[in-house]
Amino acid sequence: MSYVQNTDADRLAMLERIGAASFEDLLEPVPPAVRAGAPLDLGDPMSESETAAHLRALSARNIPAGEMASFLGGGIYDRFIPATVRYVLSRSEFYTSYTPYQAEVSQGTLQAIYEYQTMIARLTAMDAANASMYDGATALAEAMLMAVQVKRIPRVVVPAALCPRYRAVLCGYAAGKGIEIEEVPWGEDGAIDPGALAAALREKAAAVVLAQPNYLGMIEDAPAVSEAARSAGSLLVVLADPVSLALLSPPGEYGADIVVGEGQSLGLAQSFGGPLLGFMATREAYIRKCPGRLISATTDLDGRRGYTMTLQTREQHIRREKATSNICTNEGLMALAATVYLASLGEDGLREVAVQSASKARTLYRMLAPLGSVTLPFGEGFFQEFVMNVSDPAGFAAAARARGVLAGIPIGDGFPALGAGAMLVAVTEKRSLADLELLRDIAAGTGGAR
Amino acid sequence: MSATIFEKGMNGRSGSYLPPNDCPVGDLDLAAPRRGEIGLPRIGEQDLIRHYVELAGKNYHIDKGMYPLGSCTMKYNPVINEELARLPGFAGLHPAQDEADVQGALELMHRLERDLCEITGMSAFSLQPVAGAHGELTGMMIARDWFRRRAEKRTTVLVPDSAHGTNPASVAICGFTPKTIPSNDRGLIDPGALAAACGDDTAVLMLTLPNTLGLFERGIERIVEIVHGAGALVYMDGANMNALLGIVRPGAIGIDIMHVNLHKTFATPHGGGGPGSGPVGVREHLAGLLPVPRVVESGGRYSLSDDRPETIGPVHSWYGNFNVLVKAYAYIRSLGGEGLREAAENAIINANYLMKLVSERYEIAYPGPCMHEFVASGSGLKRFGVRTTDVAKRLLDYGLHAPTVYFPLIVEEALMIEPVETEKKETLDHFAGALSAIAREAQEDPDLLHKAPVTTPVRRLDEASAARSPQLCWPGGCREP
Numbered sequence A: 001m002s003y004v005q006n007t008d009a010d011r012l013a014m015l016e017r018i019g020a021a022s023f024e025d026l027l028e029p030v031p032p033a034v035r036a037g038a039p040l041d042l043g044d045p046m047s048e049s050e051t052a053a054h055l056r057a058l059s060a061r062n063i064p065a066g067e068m069a070s071f072l073g074g075g076i077y078d079r080f081i082p083a084t085v086r087y088v089l090s091r092s093e094f095y096t097s098y099t100p101y102q103a104e105v106s107q108g109t110l111q112a113i114y115e116y117q118t119m120i121a122r123l124t125a126m127d128a129a130n131a132s133m134y135d136g137a138t139a140l141a142e143a144m145l146m147a148v149q150v151k152r153i154p155r156v157v158v159p160a161a162l163c164p165r166y167r168a169v170l171c172g173y174a175a176g177k178g179i180e181i182e183e184v185p186w187g188e189d190g191a192i193d194p195g196a197l198a199a200a201l202r203e204k205a206a207a208v209v210l211a212q213p214n215y216l217g218m219i220e221d222a223p224a225v226s227e228a229a230r231s232a233g234s235l236l237v238v239l240a241d242p243v244s245l246a247l248l249s250p251p252g253e254y255g256a257d258i259v260v261g262e263g264q265s266l267g268l269a270q271s272f273g274g275p276l277l278g279f280m281a282t283r284e285a286y287i288r289k290c291p292g293r294l295i296s297a298t299t300d301l302d303g304r305r306g307y308t309m310t311l312q313t314r315e316q317h318i319r320r321e322k323a324t325s326n327i328c329t330n331e332g333l334m335a336l337a338a339t340v341y342l343a344s345l346g347e348d349g350l351r352e353v354a355v356q357s358a359s360k361a362r363t364l365y366r367m368l369a370p371l372g373s374v375t376l377p378f379g380e381g382f383f384q385e386f387v388m389n390v391s392d393p394a395g396f397a398a399a400a401r402a403r404g405v406l407a408g409i410p411i412g413d414g415f416p417a418l419g420a421g422a423m424l425v426a427v428t429e430k431r432s433l434a435d436l437e438l439l440r441d442i443a444a445g446t447g448g449a450r
Numbered sequence B: 001m002s003a004t005i006f007e008k009g010m011n012g013r014s015g016s017y018l019p020p021n022d023c024p025v026g027d028l029d030l031a032a033p034r035r036g037e038i039g040l041p042r043i044g045e046q047d048l049i050r051h052y053v054e055l056a057g058k059n060y061h062i063d064k065g066m067y068p069l070g071s072c073t074m075k076y077n078p079v080i081n082e083e084l085a086r087l088p089g090f091a092g093l094h095p096a097q098d099e100a101d102v103q104g105a106l107e108l109m110h111r112l113e114r115d116l117c118e119i120t121g122m123s124a125f126s127l128q129p130v131a132g133a134h135g136e137l138t139g140m141m142i143a144r145d146w147f148r149r150r151a152e153k154r155t156t157v158l159v160p161d162s163a164h165g166t167n168p169a170s171v172a173i174c175g176f177t178p179k180t181i182p183s184n185d186r187g188l189i190d191p192g193a194l195a196a197a198c199g200d201d202t203a204v205l206m207l208t209l210p211n212t213l214g215l216f217e218r219g220i221e222r223i224v225e226i227v228h229g230a231g232a233l234v235y236m237d238g239a240n241m242n243a244l245l246g247i248v249r250p251g252a253i254g255i256d257i258m259h260v261n262l263h264k265t266f267a268t269p270h271g272g273g274g275p276g277s278g279p280v281g282v283r284e285h286l287a288g289l290l291p292v293p294r295v296v297e298s299g300g301r302y303s304l305s306d307d308r309p310e311t312i313g314p315v316h317s318w319y320g321n322f323n324v325l326v327k328a329y330a331y332i333r334s335l336g337g338e339g340l341r342e343a344a345e346n347a348i349i350n351a352n353y354l355m356k357l358v359s360e361r362y363e364i365a366y367p368g369p370c371m372h373e374f375v376a377s378g379s380g381l382k383r384f385g386v387r388t389t390d391v392a393k394r395l396l397d398y399g400l401h402a403p404t405v406y407f408p409l410i411v412e413e414a415l416m417i418e419p420v421e422t423e424k425k426e427t428l429d430h431f432a433g434a435l436s437a438i439a440r441e442a443q444e445d446p447d448l449l450h451k452a453p454v455t456t457p458v459r460r461l462d463e464a465s466a467a468r469s470p471q472l473c474w475p476g477g478c479r480e481p
């Protein structure tokens, strides 16, 4: 398949107009020794039907979580996505447009991002949100860099109950600037150990990171962590699950300075972990230190309301090495997905998603608690995800898998303190009571077929 | 002007999307519950769809017309690829699923890595970075750790003055100090100046090939020799790889690290600003430093491996923008090696042809054959009181999109034009005709340009007051309805 539309006659006419005898003439600046010696060995071009068949065959070799009873989470959740989201995302007016540099012909994208910024600011109860970051992990890393920039202290305190991948990404971003990352362990309840936090804050830190809920699913005592950060003179960076914010006190109300998170839950397909949506919100005082694009409402020459990119002097195309971040291309279309998702479900729908997830997670927890084959190290202070221990996680996952159930993510390797049999079990609104009973039966060793 | 979604539906009735809860909620006793409303809309589905379709109507996009943004490679995004990326076997995968259940996805990633190696001549690729700038940062981390492991203290990265802003920004975020090297009067890196700038503390030369002026660095062999001679690495920003497909393989000419932008060269859509994908390739000696996990194959089975002692670690929550990888992979299969070369050739012919047409009315910053793009200047219109912005805005009135403007920074009143291979001759003729007509208007009636655009959904926006007092959120109907 070729998408080139010029004909041979076109090319001849163009070369003639250029004054070149052949295409080779145009390659004059490329020294002969530098040119590829042989054609690319990539196989023959495929017709559209062959490409489609080939990719369908590859996709058929996958068994999507979306078609099973999935209890996998850890940042990526199997949620119901209204058809409105797919419909708007498939409009090429949105997906084939570029970054809205020419504002007059990009008002659709610009207004949608403005609505997105508004929704994120409201969810988090912060003053402003940016137009998106790559994902939760890099959003957290950028929040760290921003906090270090504000405070000029190259040290941050993070919970040990943080997604191991996030921690690793954070370390990579920290290394260049020589930022020290100190971990605070969790206590018996699975939440930050307040004594350890106080100890960690005896030395100055630019920020305390609060994961709410934390990677083990537990809801932290946010006001206490916030107070500890405040009295130590550190910023409070909150890594928040956006759906949980429908039920939990929003970070802006307990003193957060920067709020980031993974927005996949807001209408994005799981898509093997990408594209994701990093969101970031902050207080007015720090907007000019914030990375990424910002869209502002303004007026046009005729006084009509319109939207434009703003505070671009923070950004790389103006400020170059002094920019607040190197980000350029972001996850704009994913921000649009989140906007349409939040608008579709609305105030009541998002709350219902959160309530169903949390109540179903509790129902499962209580079903598992009496089983001898399972231990639950922490209490019920979780949002929608909890840790359970089984003696043989691989065997358990395989038994579940055979019944169409994805039982959870084994996390024993990343968190040896939890024991080798630790699994992270997530329950979303998509799980039915029957799904929960099936997982319980499998855990009890008596599972039937799904 | 469209009202915001909030104005249209703060107090209406939303659709219902979930079945009733079949579990008890009775004692859902969460510590620190949210009090009060969030301030999300309540809008019926029909009005919601109308709202976003109304917004859609205000966007310019590739499916509407030519999008000659220099450096952005706005080529046609094949619709079949969108369809394939949405297959449930791709879109419905959780990244923590058992490897046995995701063999097709891992195979696709592995094949795409091999394809990118073949196209670029690099030895190994990581698909994890999700944008060009993310790839640059990843590349800088690789260089940082490479020298750290060798106990060499090198802190400077050389960046030509024509470079994209992300280049110096990525360098700085990684803790290196960027040092600008001036272009010579032909718009190229001057080997003499480079040799003078290159020293014991130089870690990397970060160049763009072809550069952002659309020019191939004629002295590339000498440039690579100088940098390697100083013990430093050569990084190539491969955003402009569209010009080189099947023509130059960077790995074969000594480039040590590079990224490609799948959302440019490999026809995946830009989504109004993303998602993109910026895979990073390295030559053999650096392969161990690539981000983990790596996709590995053994006896026809694919798996993910973290076991790379020298790795810089992950740079993303998971494996990168998988959905974008699917589209790029489909594109490469559709075109094959032959088609990729055909794409590059047509991109180059189109650019040279359009440059010829545009040169009749506008100064070309660096005459001579260009690669896939060229930079014109609007400085000749200044005597009529017209600036490049005015030309760009007037193009919008012609129903076209403007080129990239005021970049690269080294060209006064720059108009950076990249026609791409999927546009045909007549479309280029039309675009050049519009630019000529605008040049004529500039002379005869410059006010037409100053007032432009007048046919767009809004006219020029007050950016100054937005910057002075930004209004980043809709203030109305908020937390307490």
Ligand SMILES: Cc1ncc(COP(=O)(O)O)c(C=O)c1O
Binding pocket: A327, A328, A329, B070, B071, B072, B131, B132, B133, B134, B164, B166, B167, B208, B212, B237, B239, B240, B261, B276, B278
């Ligand atoms: C030459 C060049 N380098 C780097 C980038 C940055 O790529 P991205 O926007 O994908 O981060 C771009 C495009 O924006 C570019 O044109």
